[in-house]
Amino acid sequence: xxxRQKLRQNKFIKFFSSVKLAVSCxxxxxxxxxxxxxxxxxxxxxxxxxxYFHSFFFLALGFLPFPGGQAVMWVLFVNLSCxxxxxxxxxxRNIGLIIIHFGLLLFLLxxxxxxxxxxxxxxxxxxxxxxxxxxxxxxxxxxxxEADPQSSGQKYTRAVTAVDADHFKNxxxxxxxxxxxxxxxxxxxxNCDAYAGEGGKQGILNASGIQxxxxxxxxxxxxxxxxGGIFNIQTADGQSFDILLFGRESSPVSFKVGDKEYQAxxxxxxxxxxxxxxxxxxxxxxxxxxxxxxxxKSQVAVETNQAWREKLISMNNPLRYKDYxxxxxxxxxxxxxxxxxxxxxxxxxxxxMPYVSTFVTFAGLVIHFLMMALTAKKKxxxxxxxxx
Amino acid sequence: MLSKFNFISLRFVCSTALLCAVGLGCERPIAERxxxxxxxxxxxxxxxxxxxxxxxxxxxxxxxxxxxxxSDSQAxxxxxxxSKLMPQDEIxxxxxxxxxxxxxxxxxxxxxALQQQINASADQTPLTWETPQEWIxxxxxxxxxxxxxxxxxxxxxxxxxxxxGGSAGGMIANVTRWMQQIQIDVPAKSDLENFISRQEKFSxxxxxxxxxxxxxxxxGNAGPDVPSMIAAIVERGDTQIFVKMTGSKQAVLQNRxxxxxxAKSIKVKE
Numbered sequence: 001x002x003x004r005q006k007l008r009q010n011k012f013i014k015f016f017s018s019v020k021l022a023v024s025c026x027x028x029x030x031x032x033x034x035x036x037x038x039x040x041x042x043x044x045x046x047x048x049x050x051x052y053f054h055s056f057f058f059l060a061l062g063f064l065p066f067p068g069g070q071a072v073m074w075v076l077f078v079n080l081s082c083x084x085x086x087x088x089x090x091x092x093r094n095i096g097l098i099i100i101h102f103g104l105l106l107f108l109l110x111x112x113x114x115x116x117x118x119x120x121x122x123x124x125x126x127x128x129x130x131x132x133x134x135x136x137x138x139x140x141x142x143x144x145x146e147a148d149p150q151s152s153g154q155k156y157t158r159a160v161t162a163v164d165a166d167h168f169k170n171x172x173x174x175x176x177x178x179x180x181x182x183x184x185x186x187x188x189x190x191n192c193d194a195y196a197g198e199g200g201k202q203g204i205l206n207a208s209g210i211q212x213x214x215x216x217x218x219x220x221x222x223x224x225x226x227x228g229g230i231f232n233i234q235t236a237d238g239q240s241f242d243i244l245l246f247g248r249e250s251s252p253v254s255f256k257v258g259d260k261e262y263q264a265x266x267x268x269x270x271x272x273x274x275x276x277x278x279x280x281x282x283x284x285x286x287x288x289x290x291x292x293x294x295x296x297k298s299q300v301a302v303e304t305n306q307a308w309r310e311k312l313i314s315m316n317n318p319l320r321y322k323d324y325x326x327x328x329x330x331x332x333x334x335x336x337x338x339x340x341x342x343x344x345x346x347x348x349x350x351x352x353m354p355y356v357s358t359f360v361t362f363a364g365l366v367i368h369f370l371m372m373a374l375t376a377k378k379k380x381x382x383x384x385x386x387x388x
Numbered sequence: 389m390l391s392k393f394n395f396i397s398l399r400f401v402c403s404t405a406l407l408c409a410v411g412l413g414c415e416r417p418i419a420e421r422x423x424x425x426x427x428x429x430x431x432x433x434x435x436x437x438x439x440x441x442x443x444x445x446x447x448x449x450x451x452x453x454x455x456x457x458x459s460d461s462q463a464x465x466x467x468x469x470x471s472k473l474m475p476q477d478e479i480x481x482x483x484x485x486x487x488x489x490x491x492x493x494x495x496x497x498x499x500x501a502l503q504q505q506i507n508a509s510a511d512q513t514p515l516t517w518e519t520p521q522e523w524i525x526x527x528x529x530x531x532x533x534x535x536x537x538x539x540x541x542x543x544x545x546x547x548x549x550x551x552x553g554g555s556a557g558g559m560i561a562n563v564t565r566w567m568q569q570i571q572i573d574v575p576a577k578s579d580l581e582n583f584i585s586r587q588e589k590f591s592x593x594x595x596x597x598x599x600x601x602x603x604x605x606x607x608g609n610a611g612p613d614v615p616s617m618i619a620a621i622v623e624r625g626d627t628q629i630f631v632k633m634t635g636s637k638q639a640v641l642q643n644r645x646x647x648x649x650x651a652k653s654i655k656v657k658e
Binding site for chain 1: 418419420421422423424425426427428429430514626627656657
């Protein structure tokens, strides 16, 4: 009995390498795809994606647990892996099917890589401005940095420590190792209103005079939700105080820990780019006699390794650098006539994986059909080692 | 058939539950991230602050701007071309008066430090008010909490509500700038203080002190169609709420009581 035969006896492997399990997963994926697509009309793209495709489970009709897309795809991945491990008959006549199997595995793997590793955000710059950060569309973070009295709002370089705020739970503690204090979540709301009036707790530090937060229902459009929370800061020397952060504040709250002054703000998450980007010029052309833009493009300079190179970004001409792609997204022109350009920033380490998976699967199908055609007169033989 | 179905379902449920348990067990605690934030503001603005107007067109329109003597906004041509150079609203109130770095004739508005201060001064406290029946309320944008427009085509006015923290530049600076905006000659400081002291004071329904600044009083001989303004300033501790109505002299006079009623109805949402 060889190794594969031994594995086939294993109940766990036998259980997961079932064809029926694969069929169940494919049926569920079909239902989820249809359901999720239809639900986008009422629930919005973001919430539908989270609920039907990114979740492990969700409650259908409000009470019935239903497997989410991620759970189904994980089961399918394990199923295909087990089949490849113990049941696929690795012979030349099955080469097409073997390639198809690995193509499908690669599809699921690329889906996971893109789910976990893809970063989407935007970068807005006025003409002449330089920045090295992209801003997330929906994710929030608490950013803390040491206040620099020499720094001006015109030019600064800050070493920022941040924690993602989207999964904060009440009473959760976050240790800021480098800053030397502990942040405890006393109260966190993913959507809330801020009030300055009576009824708030006294002695809470806040940059805008907000004294209390009123939780609000989550909006379908995530950009309409403004998070806020009250956090307790505990220092190594026993100091303890509360700060209130609200997502719509533009000024950070300042506080002292020991002899150092820190500033903290709750804002959309920032991601550092491996380069600095300067907007040199924004150009907009309009259809004659109208205000409707015909085209708009940005002349930018990219700084890498202390060298600047210029690049024109337009609608179908993005800037690509390593795993980053910057697309022309939108623009604003303020009352002063200052032009700002907004670039969509996408970081996708696995951006070629879906293309490779498609090619591999397609190649497997072509080979399989060709071999079927060439050996049509022969009695077909099962590509699997055993039948259920 | 049913037993087969149950068997398949059981397999799926068991396998999914197993993977979920593994997935949930792998949930990591929230970890801190570190990054360096670099920001440099526009060089163009620095150029303007240093009064380098070499890229400005060499024509009559820009002649005064390029003059080395152009040290205040009076040097700016008071025409349509330049009316949009600087936003004429409460957000920019008193910026020149505060003598901030970079708050010169053109560059001041673009200074990011100033912009930061302006943004910081915007008060986000939710307010409520009662819209006069003859006006249509539109959703606010930017720092405007709300915008209203009159429905009477013969007396069109635009009304805005903005709430700013701090002194927002101060009363004298605001009134001076508003006068310039509607092309009223700014009197000497003592006369200006006298004018302000004569303006109607009242209290809102929530007992906040307020004052109505009626510029039509300074336009006695002007025709009914000259641009004019009436503004109400409601003081709420460290915050000032500006309710500003612009339109022709005749239109703002017709809507004066509505503006006052709107200002009186402003309350903090509790």
